[in-house]
Amino acid sequence: MGTEKIKENRRKFFKSSVALLGGTLLYSLLKPFELIAQNKEGAVKEDKANDTLWGMGVDIETCIGCGKCAEACKVENNVPKEPFYFRTWVEQYTVKNNGKVKIESPNGGIGGLKQSVPDKDIFKSFMVPKLCNHCTNAPCVQACPVGATFISPDGVVLVDATYCIGCSYCIQACPYGARFMNPVTKVADKCTFCYHRITKGLKPACVEVCPTNARIFGNLRDRKSNLVKFLQKKQTEVLKPHLNTHPKVFYNGLSSEVK
Amino acid sequence: MPKVIFRLFSTFVVFVGVFILIQQYLKPDSFGKYGHYRANAINDAKLIPLQYKGEKECITCHQDIYDLKYSDLHDAVSCESCHIPKILATDACKTNPPKVEGSNEFCGQCHAINAGRLKKGPPQLDFKDHYEKQNCIDCHNSHAPWELKK
Known part of the structure; x- marks a missing residue:
């Protein structure tokens, strides 16, 4: 059995x-x-x-630090007017004869940057417009605990204002200081490349108003675009390449002093 | 099947079921369509109203001024570089004209002397030596400042 x-x-x-x-x-x-x-x-x-991967070129050699871009950005995107909320701003770097570097950006450059160091002390001086670098490996996107910030299919780093919980981890994670806490909406805010404009075929507001064409906006995947021409013509660099963030904002004439 | 295992197993199933139900309830509609985010947020980002309308809108009424500006040095300067749209400029530009005073301060945003501005850039002036107390457009033609007013 x-x-x-x-x-x-x-x-x-x-x-x-x-x-x-x-x-x-x-x-x-x-x-x-x-x-x-x-x-x-x-x-x-x-x-x-x-078909599209948006990017921007910034020509430090032609930027005159008039601050029109920072002003236009605030008007276009309804950014609070206080001098510490900026989606884009312009910094003036002044290398003195004694080797020290002075970095200043009073009110983000709005109203035009003014020379604060006397001529005799200046070794060289230049303007650097700053904005979100729209990294391909964005640290802010990795840091977000709820998936409220993300890279859109066309390569723009966006914030979902209705989904953000306002923990500000992304602000700490951003190595470029491009994010801030919006005091009105109480969520993280940043440059969107004027997503509402570029999807309608317009240029971002900062590019629209730049009087010297120091900002070049375009599609990185379109070989005929102005941006690709700019990248082919000039020797461009990105900010903080050692962080492996792969930014999509490219600078021409970048000095080693720029952080 | 022993009773203990059955209890453990059923508790596990109930727990997972409740978790999935709650997740379904809390998860926004389009979450996860393209990645770990709400796909509809892309459309939300497109909905912000335009403030800067571009030169095309200005040209519909002010072709003559545009041609004058475009004829020489200010060709790269967009209308809205100086005329900031206050409230939806093109809708209200008749009632609320975006006037510019053309003061030293205003034109000096680009033309005041600064070591960081390149010498080959726009002409730079030390306004202390150049009619300090007057507005630029008292003498200069406002849309063609390379010409002096008659």
């Missing part, structure tokens, strides 16, 4: 193992088809998004 029971059990065991194996095989057979079906849909969407 005992051996009979063992036999029965063994049969049961084999049956169930075969069923499990069969099920797994069937599932693994069907899975690729499912993926293909999904991929087809995804591929179409991705192709559409892959």
Whole structure:
């Protein structure tokens, strides 16, 4: 009787193992088809998004520090007028004869930057417009605990204001200091490349008003765009390349003093 | 199946079920469509009203001024570089004209002397030596400042 029971059990065991194996095989057979079906849909969407990858070029050699860009940004995006909320701002770097570097940006450069160091002490001086670098490996996106900041399919780092919980981790994570806490909405705020303008075929407000064309905006994937021409013509650099953030804002004439 | 295992198993199933239900309830509509974020937020970012309308809008009424400005040195300076849209400029520019006073301070944003401004850039003036008390547009033609007023 005992051996009979063992036999029965063994049969049961084999049956169930075969069923499990069969099920797994069937599932693994069907899975690729499912993926293909999904991929087809995804591929179409991705192709559409892959046409555009927004970026910006900044020409330090032509920037005159008039601050029109910082002003236009505040008007266009309804940024609070207090002098410590900026989506973009202009800094003046002054290297003195004694080797010290003075960095200043009174009111973000709005109203024009004024020379504060007498001529005789200046070794060199230049203006650096700053904004969100729209990193490909964005530290702010990695830091966000709820998925409220993200990189859109066309490469712009955006903040979902309705989903942000205002923990300000992203502000600490940003190595470029490009984010701030909006005192009105109480959520993180930053440059969006004027997403509402660029998706309508317009240029961002800062690019629109720049009187010397020191800011060049365009599609990095379009070889005929002004931006790609700019990148091909000039020797551009990005800010803090050692952080491996892969920014999409490229500077021409960047000095080693710029942080 | 022993009772203990059954209890443990059923508790586990109930726990997972409740978790999935709550997650479904709390998760926003389009979350996870493109990645770990709400896909509709992309559309939200597009909805902000435009303030700067671009030169095309200005040209519809002010073609003559545009041509004058475009004819020489200020060709790269957009209308809205100086005329900041106060409240939806093109809708209200008749009732609320975006006037510019053309003071030393205003023109000095680009033309005041500064070591950081390149010498080959816009002409730079030390306004202390150049009619300090007067407005620039008292003498200069406002839309063609390279010309003097007659």
